[in-house]
Amino acid sequence: MAQKPSIPKGTRDFGPQIMVRRNYIFDTIRNIFKRYGYQPIETPAMENLSTLLGKYGEEGDKLLFRILNSGDFIAGMDSSENLTSEKLAPFISEKGLRYDLTVPFARFVVQYRNDITFPFKRYQIQPVWRADRPQKGRYREFYQCDVDVVGSDSLLNEAELVQIVDDIFNQLNIKVLVKINNRKILAGIAEYIGSPESLTDITVAIDKLDKIGVEKVNAELSEKGISVESIKLLQPILFMQGSSREKISRLETLIGQTSIGAKGIAEVSQLFDYLDNMELKLPYELDLTLARGLNYYTGAIFEVKALDVAMGSICGGGRYDDLTSIFGLPDVSGVGISFGADRIYDVLNELALFPETTTETTFALFVNFGKAEENYCLPYLWKLRQAGVNAEIFPDSDKMKKQMRYADQKNIPVVIIAGEEEMNKKQFTVKWMQSGEQQTVESDALIEILTGFNNLPNR
């Protein structure tokens, strides 16, 4: 007995009808990326582990898929030593699947720095892999659609990214909220409350504010060794209400004296100046509880959430000042944002927002009655294809019932029938599947008639 076919946990197959919808998402995103002047690149599925490790924090390292070395990697090892998997790991694996597109991009920029004209605006649509436990909206293989610009400090780039977000989700008809924050503000807060070293703990804790409430956040903070004094100082920040502008001015009185905090405030208010003049359709707000776990961010951070469906963020990004310097190219700042195509698919699916796309790929099918009929049809099939009509001939002279059924299941709107009678009269019988109507056409007129219908605006 053959074993039951299956695919690894957290991965999916995509059939033709799903691919039509996925391509709708990819095409929409890609077209908008291009319109803003971004250029495509691709990088390999696997990177050296030295490229990937340490860029995503402790959690991220654990979620990296590692690739086993080829060959007998165990041969030269001293078996008398007490081997832990930690010690073993570098010997048996030196490559890993990419975890995101930003870090490989930073590597790419440094590697080809002499060929790149800065500022470099690139987009990249490729799958990434994470050894996570799958659940709703979470997969082990999923596509990210990244736009980044490196080599420019201007906040105009941040503003443009928000504009792209606005553009894309308007076109996809998804209602979203764009949350904006700045790592420098978070650092300023940490400094203000007197524990700048625990920036990460603080951000992770306040990120959970709307989920678990103030009391549990405070409990977690003191658990992490943050003093009662500091937690007290933090409260007015946690409870801050009002519009983004009001928050900014109140922040000034709190963390304005810290130099990093002042810098963050200046950046955010400049960004909001840009955004307020852009007439964006989607709501955006300053959210001080937005932290984002990826630890390479240094300035603005973004996150986009769908409003009408319970789902993790469908889009996120930020500015990273030091990512290229890790690979040996200092002073090149970048900023970018990543669209999660698979989650966007789930949102569109759940809200039934996919447009009525035609799943049909073939417009006309020639029925196959045998060798002679084949020879009669083939020149016309060729002409139809040359005229830009998607057409095919059934490859076997099976029963007509089976061929009609094939057309029906594949949603092919036109079936062209030519048997002995039609051949003798140099004609074709054209059947319109939806109405069931049939018409007899002269063979010379076939191409013209079908191209005319094929160009109708509704197709």
Next chain:
RNA sequence: GUGGUUGUAGCUCAGUUGGUUAGAGCAUCAGAUUGUGGUUCUGAGGGUCGCGGGUUCGAGCCCCGUCUCCCACCCCA
């Protein structure tokens, strides 16, 4: 990594207090219909009941282990 849940035909699921040969719908294939699909009718194929062990005269059902699926947490797109 932590917690919960699920597993029976290709898919969705029934299956009584443990009892003879494990069922249905959908899908597939064939026929009714040798040049006409989506409807209908008839028939057929398809199963190591996730896997391994145990209890029992007897296990799809009870017990233990294990894997898997989905969900939540952590974290994230």
